[in-house]
Amino acid sequence: KKPPYSLLFIFGGSGDLNYRKLIPALFNLYVDQRMPDRFAIYGIGRSEYTNDRYRDHLLKGIKEFSRRKDKGDGAWETFAKNVSYLQFDASDASCYTQITDCITAKEKEFGVTPIVIFYLAVAPQLVPVIAKNLQQLPSCFQRESTRIVVEKPFGHDLQSAHELNLLLSNIFEEEQIYRIDHYLGKETVQNILAFRFANALFEPIWNRNYIDHIQITASETVGVDGRGDYYEGSGALRDMVQNHILQLLCMIAMEPPLSFDANEIRNKKTDVLNAIRKITRESVHGFAVRGQYAGGWMMGKQVKSYRQEDKVAPQSGVETFAAVKFYIDNWRWQDVPFYVRTGKRMNSKATAISVVFRPAPVFSFPQEAAETWRSNRIIFSITPEADIRLRFQAKRPGTAMTLNPVNMMFKYKDEYEVAEPEAYETLLLDVMEGDATLFMRSDQVEASWKVIMPIIEAWQSRPPIDFPNYSPGSWGPEDSEALIARDGHNWITLP
Ligand code: BG6
Secondary structure: OOOOOEEEEEEOOOOHHHHHHHHHHHHHHHHOOOOOOOEEEEEEEOOOOOHHHHHHHHHHHHHHHOOOOOOOOOHHHHHHOOEEEEEOOOOOHHHHHHHHHHHHHHHHHHOOOOEEEEEEOOOOOHHHHHHHHHHOOOOHHHOOOEEEEEOOOOOOOHHHHHHHHHHHHHHOOHHHEEEOOHHHHOHHHHHHHHHHHOOOOOHHHOOOOOEEEEEEEEEOOOOOOOOHHHHHOOOHHHHHHHHHHHHHHHHHHOOOOOOOOHHHHHHHHHHHHHHEOOOOHHHHHHHEEEEOEOOEEEOOEEEOOHHHOOOOOOOOOOOOEEEEEEOEOOOOOOOOOEEEEEEOOEOOOEEEEEEEEOOOOOOOOOHHHEOOOOOOEEEEEEEOOOEEEEEEEEEOOOOOOOEEEEEEEEEHHHHOOOOOOOHHHHHHHHHHHOOOOOOEOHHHHHHHHHHHHHHHHHHHHOOOOOOOOEOOOEOOOHHHHHHHHOOOOOOOOOO
């Protein structure tokens, strides 16, 4: 089944996200015959392009970033006929008539009312400006077939996120607003729901009685890569924890949904966020660690320190690494720690969730039987490999009773021949189809800001004195090891 006829207006049409992610994702969908039979994509930006030059520019992005780049049978040419460029300044209300003209023309051409999607891939300060200008467009908002997609960051703190929610809710119905978090479009992330709620095996032990603790790591090898101006106003906590990491935590920790209705799933996730124990500003140092990368050698090349990056203050106190210990105060998770960490310029690009079980209650083997005695674990690996692995103790072949840990692994690549779709493919398709399950509702966004505000405030009030405090290519600052070692655990790194 294909989505209904759609028009996509992409603000930030000459920007990086559109180039690297959105257009490649839309093209992949097209090649896989998942795009609507009739559609049109309009990139909106201030840079100067003719339609042809715009398409040439996007084709370069396809060649680099599309998983279907090898489609040499003219797919791009037919796809690109549906792509055009509107050059205008999004803050100038008088330019928006161009949008109305496009909609009217396409309505005539298609013979039906298409879905109209406004995708805001722009700097956060432009979101309210564009929303207000869109509000002036005649008739656009009377219908539920108009949707607005808002990229992260959604607000800069609780207050600004709340204000943005208010502003958007004055213009759109909640059902029309798609707050995107691309982690929710990743295959393994969605598979957490299947794993937990389509099997009878795991859910009975998915609680404080059997689970010792949970770890979430989202490490990156890249630095801020030319995004210094954005990152200076953000930092790791706002960039990754407030959204992606807390969403992963919700998927792992939520109660079983009664149905796959978008609101039901989002209710259950919001319950988790609301149950996260508030860290007081005074106790932040016991729960959260921040870091910033130094310069040095990494993967065979010299890399700059964060403070030397373009558009970064030479004495910047912005964190490029954050580790936090959370607790969820409910029946299922009381006193089970959730350790999360994320950072730039770390040892490897890896996103994984490790569920560590309690040890067997009695060890009835002789002490020397176990070479390494480790608890059972289930690890959801999201990047670089999408897989799920279960670790348990097994007997080593031989006459002696010797145990060692082994893995049972489900690998997407081995099991399914089709390539997993990119997160943005899934999410763009969902917007066209009107399925908001994998998008954030206003209360969810505010609830996650509430969780991290005390950390932000505590860090703001005490500038760091030890930055930079980790080497590029490492696993972050020493304090991060100490945070988890205090409770007798180690960070798990995947082989
Ligand atoms: C983005 C952050 O949301 O996620 C980036 O703004 C980060 O700083 C990126 O690099 C990571 O996404 P992924 O899909 O590569 O893990």
